Amino acid sequence: xSKRIIIVGSGIGGTIVANGLCNILGxxxxxxxxxxxxxxxxxKHFYQPGLFYLPFGKFRESDLYKNQKEVLDDRIHFKVxxxxxxxxxxxTITTESDNIHEYDYLVIATGSxxxxxxxxxxxxxxxxxxxxxxxRRLREALEDFKGGRVVINVNAxxxxxxxxxxxxxxxxxxxxxxxxxxxxxxxxxxxIGRLHGIEPVSNWLEPEFExxxxxxxTFFNTKEIVPSKRSIETEEGASLPYExxxxxxxxxxxxxxxxxxxxxxxxxxxDPQTLLLEGSNNVFVLGDTTNxxxxxxxxxxxxEADVIIENLSALITEGRWxxxxxxxxxxxxxxxxxxxxxxxxxxxxxxxVGAPNQMIHWAKIGxxxxxxxxxKGLL
Amino acid sequence: xxKRTKIDARGAHCPGPLMELIAGxxxxxxxDEIEILSNDKGxxxxxxxxxxxxxxxxxxxxxxxEYYSIVVEKVKT
Ligand SMILES: Cc1cc2nc3c(=O)[nH]c(=O)nc-3n(C[C@H](O)[C@H](O)[C@H](O)COP(=O)(O)OP(=O)(O)OC[C@H]3O[C@@H](n4cnc5c(N)ncnc54)[C@H](O)[C@@H]3O)c2cc1C
Numbered sequence: 001x002s003k004r005i006i007i008v009g010s011g012i013g014g015t016i017v018a019n020g021l022c023n024i025l026g027x028x029x030x031x032x033x034x035x036x037x038x039x040x041x042x043x044k045h046f047y048q049p050g051l052f053y054l055p056f057g058k059f060r061e062s063d064l065y066k067n068q069k070e071v072l073d074d075r076i077h078f079k080v081x082x083x084x085x086x087x088x089x090x091x092t093i094t095t096e097s098d099n100i101h102e103y104d105y106l107v108i109a110t111g112s113x114x115x116x117x118x119x120x121x122x123x124x125x126x127x128x129x130x131x132x133x134x135x136r137r138l139r140e141a142l143e144d145f146k147g148g149r150v151v152i153n154v155n156a157x158x159x160x161x162x163x164x165x166x167x168x169x170x171x172x173x174x175x176x177x178x179x180x181x182x183x184x185x186x187x188x189x190x191x192i193g194r195l196h197g198i199e200p201v202s203n204w205l206e207p208e209f210e211x212x213x214x215x216x217x218t219f220f221n222t223k224e225i226v227p228s229k230r231s232i233e234t235e236e237g238a239s240l241p242y243e244x245x246x247x248x249x250x251x252x253x254x255x256x257x258x259x260x261x262x263x264x265x266x267x268x269x270x271d272p273q274t275l276l277l278e279g280s281n282n283v284f285v286l287g288d289t290t291n292x293x294x295x296x297x298x299x300x301x302x303x304e305a306d307v308i309i310e311n312l313s314a315l316i317t318e319g320r321w322x323x324x325x326x327x328x329x330x331x332x333x334x335x336x337x338x339x340x341x342x343x344x345x346x347x348x349x350x351x352x353v354g355a356p357n358q359m360i361h362w363a364k365i366g367x368x369x370x371x372x373x374x375x376k377g378l379l
Numbered sequence: 380x381x382k383r384t385k386i387d388a389r390g391a392h393c394p395g396p397l398m399e400l401i402a403g404x405x406x407x408x409x410x411d412e413i414e415i416l417s418n419d420k421g422x423x424x425x426x427x428x429x430x431x432x433x434x435x436x437x438x439x440x441x442x443x444x445e446y447y448s449i450v451v452e453k454v455k456t
Contacts, residue, residue, distance in 0.1 A: 118405070157402035161393050191401050193425050197394030219432050221401060235455070236432045250405065264384075265406045272390070293391035293399045327390060347390035 003034045003316050006093060006103040008083050008256075010040035010068050011048075012375060013287030013301035014109035019377045020309035022073040025317070029075050034316060037077040039095060045071050047371055049298065051129050052163055052334075055138040056174050059368075064132070071375055083110075086260040088283055105282050105312060108268060110254035112159050112288035112296055118250050119155065121225030126153070126247035129167065141244060142174065147183035148243030150175075153232060155222055155250045156191050159288050159296035162343075164188070164248045165196065165205065166334045171246070172212050173336050186213075187240065189220035189232075201333075201343065204353040212336070222247075251296070253289045267291040272347070273324040274311075275304055284308045294347075295329045302374070303328040332364040340364050381452075383412040388422075389446050396422045397429055400451060404435070409456045412438060418446040426451070 005021060007014045018038050028034040044065045053059035072078055081095040086106070093101050114130045116122040127141055128134040150171060154164045168188045175181045188195070188209065194202040195209070195216055209216055221235040231241045252258075253266020262268050262277070269278040270290035277283040286308055287301035294300060307325045314322040327347030333356075334340045340361035345351035373379050386403050388396035396417035403413050415426070423440065426449050430437050438450030 156394065156398045156405075192395070192397045193428060197398045198392060199395075199421070219429060221433060235434070250402070293386070293388040293396070295393045329393065343393075345392050350392045 002032055003104045004102065005034065005036050005105045005107065005312065005316075006101060007036070007038045007107040007109060008086070008093065009109035009111060009254075009287075009289075010038055010042065010045065010072075010078075011109060011111050011287065011301070012298045013111075013305050014038060014040075014107065015045065015068075015071055015375045016302055016305035016377065017107050017109065017284075017286070017308050017312075018076050019071075019073050019375065020305060021312060022075045023377050024309060024313045026075075028317065035077065036075065037079070037101070038072070039083050039093070039101070040068060040078065040080050041082040043068050043080045045375075046132075047368070048130075049160070049163075049371075050368060051132065051135045052166060052170070054132075054135040055129050055142055056170055057139070061132075063368075066372065071372065073376075083256055084259065086256065086262060088262070088277065088280060091282070103282075105316070106284070107308065107312075108257075108262075108277070108283065108285045108289060109287050109301070110256055110266075110289050112157075112251040112253050112266070114158075114249040115252050116247065116249040118252075119222050119224060121227055122222070122247055122249060125225045125227040125230075126245045126249070128247050128249055130159075130163075130248065138246065145180070145244055147175075147180040148185075149241060150184060150186045150244045150246065151232065151240060151242040152186070152188045153220075153222060153245060153247045154188070154190050155248055157296070158248045158251050160331075161197060161295045161297065162201075162331050162333045164190075165201070167246060168209075168214060169212075169334065169336045172214060185215060187215040187217060187242075189217040189222075189240070191219070191221045193218050198343065198351050200351055200353050208335070251288075257289060263289075263291060272327065274321075275308055275325055284312065292327075294327055295331065297329060297331055299330040300328075303330075332360065332367070334361065334364060381410060381412055382407065383414055383450075385414045385416070387416045389416050389418045391417070391419075395419065397425050400426060401429075404451070404453050407453055409453055412450055412452050414448055414450045416446055416448055420447075422447060422449060 196202040286304040310322040339356035343351040
């Protein structure tokens with residue numbers, strides 16, 4: 001009987017796995033020994049890193065997405081029918097249209113989502129750029145902004161560990177270009193006692209922020225936003241006023257994960273090496289929704305996808321395990337004046353930060369276009 | 380009864396054990412505990428400082444083979 005692989009979630013992780021399996025298992029799929037299906041909540045594929053440029057007028061909305069069908073191999077059975085329940089005992093999933101699908105192997109790639117509703121006052125008073133609607137509203141707010149106190153307020157947990165840093169630099173450049181820097185003040189807040197979770201990034205940021213006159217507040221965990229006072233109150237007892245608040249809201253995993261009792265907060269307990277759901281031998285998990293304590297980033301999902309493609313193909317066709325995930329992550333960091341740097345690390349080797357330069361910036365701009373080829377497995 | 384959740388943050392370079400602890404505390408009830416495992420020596424300093432600043436309670440700190448186990452009780456909602 002044919003082996004059925006179902007992938008839930010059509011973001012970067014799910015798409016790379018689906019296309020990669022078709023590349024490797026082409027002949028088995030042609031002989032109908034294996035089928036690859038994807039169930040999605042949307043018919044669009046969204047390039048989330050583009051959202052960061054949108055409020056500053058540096059990315060066109062139409063370049064943010066393509067039809068999911070366009071980025072998928074034709075051999076994948078693709079359906080827009082959000083999954084409402086995963087039953088790992090019965091090896092079945094149920095969808096919104098009440099269809100039940102049986103699987104031999106399941107890949108969970110349902111990502112993470114912002115939860116401004118978890119902090120009182122945040123939804124009503126803050127701006128953000130982590131979803132399309134928020135990025136559009138921030139673009140409008142920036143167009144109307146005449147100067148004042150700007151706060152970039154980082155909350156845990158959140159995806160893309162460097163986006164808050166990048167938006168701080170971008171904000172500085174934007175205010176400078178518009179002649180608003182003189183009557184503005186930028187403050188960056190971070191939950192722990194330094195500027196970034198990665199110590200070398202924090203050490204690099206300190207003098208960079210200082211030279212640009214960017215203020216910072218550490219040990220800053222948002223308890224509530226008080227709209228009437230336009231202030232942020234923290235768990236640590238501080239209060240910070242603002243005229244423009246750009247929040248990185250805390251995140252959760254998908255509702256489906258909690259509804260299926262697969263993990264508190266929507267984070268699925270996942271073996272950091274095998275990427276199997278803990279205690280399972282046929283459910284793989286990747287991307288933002290794992291509980292692995294590493295960066296929730298597209299690059300993480302991409303490197304994990306490569307490992308899952310190899311293991312799933314080897315398991316089905318040869319009954320063997322191919323390789324473990326080594327915790328690899330790679331992130332570009334956009335700074336000021338069209339420069340960028342990057343960090344790269346894995347479980348064993350900590351990150352280092354090099355001096356920003358224009359070459360790396362152009363590499364990132366190039367990646368914004370090459371993304372569409374990379375998720376097809378063509379790079 | 381006090382519930383204890385374990386977070387294995389060994390090898391977690393980014394965002395790091397303290398950020399994992401802060402995220403984890405969001406998901407447990409007042410009175411519950413989190414045991415965080417870290418092989419970053421910095422955790423011995425930055426976790427207790429943050430726990431005190433944020434008004435939670437430090438349970439225990441144990442040095443095990445090549446890693447540390449730190450228990451924190453959530454005191455505030
Ligand atoms: C502003 C911003 C900037 C970023 N910049 C970078 C960057 O520069 N570099 C980098 O590496 N990363 C960056 N990221 C992070 C990156 O986009 C995510 O980490 C990545 O998309 C995670 O991939 P994923 O496959 O786990 O989840 P996603 O790509 O989010 O995909 C999850 C998919 O699951 C679907 N889904 C959810 N629930 C269900 C359901 N019940 N049924 C079916 N489908 C479901 C969703 O619709 C979605 O399609 C950025 C993110 C943002 C928001």
